[in-house]
Amino acid sequence: MTEGTKAGFVALIGEPNAGKSTLLNRMVGAKVSIVTHKVQTTRARIRGVCMEGNAQIVFVDTPGIFRPRRRLDRAMVTAAWGGAADADIVVLLIEAHRGLTEGAQAIIEALKAREGAQPVALAINKIDKVKAEKLLELSKQLNEAYPFVRTFMISAERGYGVDDLREWLASELPESPWFYPEDQIADLPMRQIAAEITREKLTLRLHEELPYQLTVETEKWEEREDGSARIDQVIYVTRDGHKGIVLGKGGETIKAISKAAREEMTEFLGRPVHLFLQVKLRPGWLDEAERYTEMGLDFRDGD
Numbered sequence: 496m497t498e499g500t501k502a503g504f505v506a507l508i509g510e511p512n513a514g515k516s517t518l519l520n521r522m523v524g525a526k527v528s529i530v531t532h533k534v535q536t537t538r539a540r541i542r543g544v545c546m547e548g549n550a551q552i553v554f555v556d557t558p559g560i561f562r563p564r565r566r567l568d569r570a571m572v573t574a575a576w577g578g579a580a581d582a583d584i585v586v587l588l589i590e591a592h593r594g595l596t597e598g599a600q601a602i603i604e605a606l607k608a609r610e611g612a613q614p615v616a617l618a619i620n621k622i623d624k625v626k627a628e629k630l631l632e633l634s635k636q637l638n639e640a641y642p643f644v645r646t647f648m649i650s651a652e653r654g655y656g657v658d659d660l661r662e663w664l665a666s667e668l669p670e671s672p673w674f675y676p677e678d679q680i681a682d683l684p685m686r687q688i689a690a691e692i693t694r695e696k697l698t699l700r701l702h703e704e705l706p707y708q709l710t711v712e713t714e715k716w717e718e719r720e721d722g723s724a725r726i727d728q729v730i731y732v733t734r735d736g737h738k739g740i741v742l743g744k745g746g747e748t749i750k751a752i753s754k755a756a757r758e759e760m761t762e763f764l765g766r767p768v769h770l771f772l773q774v775k776l777r778p779g780w781l782d783e784a785e786r787y788t789e790m791g792l793d794f795r796d797g798d
């Protein structure tokens with residue numbers, strides 16, 4: 496079907512923790528990206544697709560934009576801006592209670608520096624956390640800082656204002672045939688979704704710096720005759736000492752993580768899953784090109 500249809504790409508940008516994944520999940524109506532309380536959980540460029548009337552909106556959920564220090568961080572930032580560059584519309588998410596932070600200011604400066612760029616809409620998120628007067632003031636301040644084409648006040652978590660934003664995005668998209676079959680919600684391969692699920696459980700369970708230095712890969716995926724799936728994954732750690740932390744006393748930690756991940760995968764796939772996790776030491780993974788490609792990032796971006 497091409498007659499009267501619209502389709503296009505929307506990039507969600509914002510500081511880490513602004514609520515990009517929550518907004519994406521709310522718009523797409525399914526758990527596509529991974530939401531946790533920790534910052535910087537979105538490493539890969541994940542897209543969700545949603546239908547609004549005759550329009551197909553393809554979201555590019557970008558990693559949080561921040562000041563890059565490490566090589567991996569730099570690759571993430573390039574991926575974030577790469578997503579924005581490909582998009583028809585950019586939506587900048589700002590946290591209502593934090594306002595125009597230094598980080599937000601840096602993003603606005605970067606937006607201004609682009610040439611012939613797409614329209615940028617402002618979405619002030621987490622409005623459930625502030626009073627109305629403060630919102631109006633913030634909206635004025637932000638619109639003075641950048642010529643946003645529209646301003647939306649939303650709460651991604653509670654769903655306030657999200658329908659308006661989605662309807663507006665649909666109305667702005669160009670006429671085009673759809674990119675994906677209507678019932679398809681995410682183009683992220685199942686193996687990668689399964690790895691993201693395990694990584695989310697690790698992040699929730701293990702605190703401080705450690706989760707950041709972990710990566711999960713799905714090594715094998717076997718469809719069984721009884722309708723179940725056997726999934727083998729490897730958790731790579733960068734230091735030998737981390738292995739013990741991930742395994743826990745008597746393997747308790749890894750067992751709990753495995754159970755939680757398996758339950759979520761079973762629910763996601765709608766059929767039984769047998770999950771096998773292994774922990775391996777790979778000191779150099781942060782610098783290995785292959786790992787970056789698995790995460791949807793271009794290694795050269797970090798140079």
Ligand SMILES: Nc1nc2c(ncn2[C@@H]2O[C@H](COP(=O)(O)OP(=O)(O)OP(=O)(O)O)[C@@H](O)[C@H]2O)c(=O)[nH]1
Pocket residue numbers: 509510511512513514515516517518529530531532533534535536537557558559560620621622623624649650651652653
């Ligand atoms: N109170 C409130 N909390 C929200 C809202 N939207 C998101 N959050 C919370 O903010 C936190 C961060 O949300 P995410 O969606 O993971 O943020 P993100 O921008 O994708 O973060 P990165 O992946 O680190 O870039 C989570 O704990 C969400 O539950 C909102 O409208 N109101």
